[in-house]
Amino acid sequence: MGRYVVRRLGQLVVVLLGATVIMFTCLFLVPGNPVGPLAGDAKASDPVVASQLREHYHLDKPVYEQYAIYVRNLATGDLGEDFVQRRPVTEILGPKLVNTGELALAAIIIDVVLGISVGMVGALFRFGVWDILTTFSTTLAVGFPTFVTGFLLQKFFVVQLGWFPLLSQGDLQSLVLPAFSLAILDAALVARLMRGTMLEVLRADYVKTAIAKGLPRRTVITQHVLRNSAIPVITYLGISFGLMLGGALITEAIFNWDGVGLALVSGVQEQNNPVVLGVVTYGVAVFVVLNLVVDLVCAALDPRIRFE
The missing domain is CATH 1.10.3720.10 (MetI-like)
Incomplete structure (x- = not known):
């Protein structure tokens, strides 16, 4: 029974990774610009502000690098920072x-x-x-x-x-x-x-x-x-x-x-x-x-x- 529980908990990690990969891919393919909600419609048009926000939230990196950062943070219980309220998720x-x-x-x-x-x-x-x-x-x-x-x-x-x-x-x-x-x-x-x-x-x-x-x-x-x-x-x-x-x-x-x-x-x-x-x-x-x-x-x- 103990081996079965350990094996199932290992499957939990695999399923979590699979689900997050699918969600990351879907969110990457969805059209839109998340910088807008971050800066507000007035500031989002400023290229300097938009560039700083994208760099801060790692949005300037390829999707696989964003995913690697997310998994690394997830291992420590960190789900990231909310885009709207600027608070931890x-x-x-x-x-x-x-x-x-x-x-x-x-x-x-x-x-x-x-x-x-x-x-x-x-x-x-x-x-x-x-x-x-x-x-x-x-x-x-x-x-x-x-x-x-x-x-x-x-x-x-x-x-x-x-x-x-x-x-x-x-x-x-x-x-x-x-x-x-x-x-x-x-x-x-x-x-x-x-x-x-x-x-x-x-x-x-x-x-x-x-x-x-x-x-x-x-x-x-x-x-x-x-x-x-x-x-x-x-x-x-x-x-x-x-x-x-x-x-x-x-x-x-x-x-x-x-x-x-x-x-x-x-x-x-x-x-x-x-x-x-x-x-x-x-x-x-x-x-x-x-x-x-x-x-x-x-x-x-x-x-x-x-x-x-």
């Missing part, structure tokens, strides 16, 4: 990463609690009233895009009832609606996946054998059915959590949540390459690490999974 992204992490954590907790519970009810009461209700509700939830759900939550709970603030104020009350808006679609998918997986496991021979031996129903469900049904659900939740941590752009825009997604959009619009590269590097690292965690959790749940 890590200092700018720090609070935004915290905000996105809070939103993603709240949403994934809703996914786990609501999605798994609804899926279990649907599987254990197959073709019953509860199964029909859960199937109908999850199908309805899947049909609503995130931006529609967000606007509906705002209209009902903010405009009509006045229970929550319209814009984020950085408190727990402001977190409720964005978290539910981000989680509802995934929770419905988790519920459907959990239901289908549990129904498949319930028909397995080892479950029938456990029941024939006279084991209590609760023991069969918890020790055999849930343990094996959880593997595909955990895999999906890991991917979903990684995407959430990478920035929930639509939800952040609707609820004015100052997170990574909005920072990425602003960086692209302002041709702020250090911010764009910083967000992409962070997102790739989080995604690869979460995939490793998911693999290890699945191995702990199912001893048949080996990584040698």
Whole structure:
């Protein structure tokens, strides 16, 4: 297991380098002049000012030299300097990463609690009233895009009832609606996946054998059915959590949540390459690490999974 973890962490470095190479190439090919946002439209026309800025930010060098400088700085945790605010990118992204992490954590907790519970009810009461209700509700939830759900939550709970603030104020009350808006679609998918997986496991021979031996129903469900049904659900939740941590752009825009997604959009619009590269590097690292965690959790749940 230790060798597997070391090998996967080595893959993290390779994936990070590959992602940054692609982003550097794309940003180099995109038309535009980043000196404009740096100096302002009035000063950008001054060749002396433009030359000094390009030299300071290494924009006068070939793209491969810029990339080498970026990788060297990245090894020390330096993501560069923001073009607009003239501040370190890590200092700018720090609070935004915290905000996105809070939103993603709240949403994934809703996914786990609501999605798994609804899926279990649907599987254990197959073709019953509860199964029909859960199937109908999850199908309805899947049909609503995130931006529609967000606007509906705002209209009902903010405009009509006045229970929550319209814009984020950085408190727990402001977190409720964005978290539910981000989680509802995934929770419905988790519920459907959990239901289908549990129904498949319930028909397995080892479950029938456990029941024939006279084991209590609760023991069969918890020790055999849930343990094996959880593997595909955990895999999906890991991917979903990684995407959430990478920035929930639509939800952040609707609820004015100052997170990574909005920072990425602003960086692209302002041709702020250090911010764009910083967000992409962070997102790739989080995604690869979460995939490793998911693999290890699945191995702990199912001893048949080996990584040698």
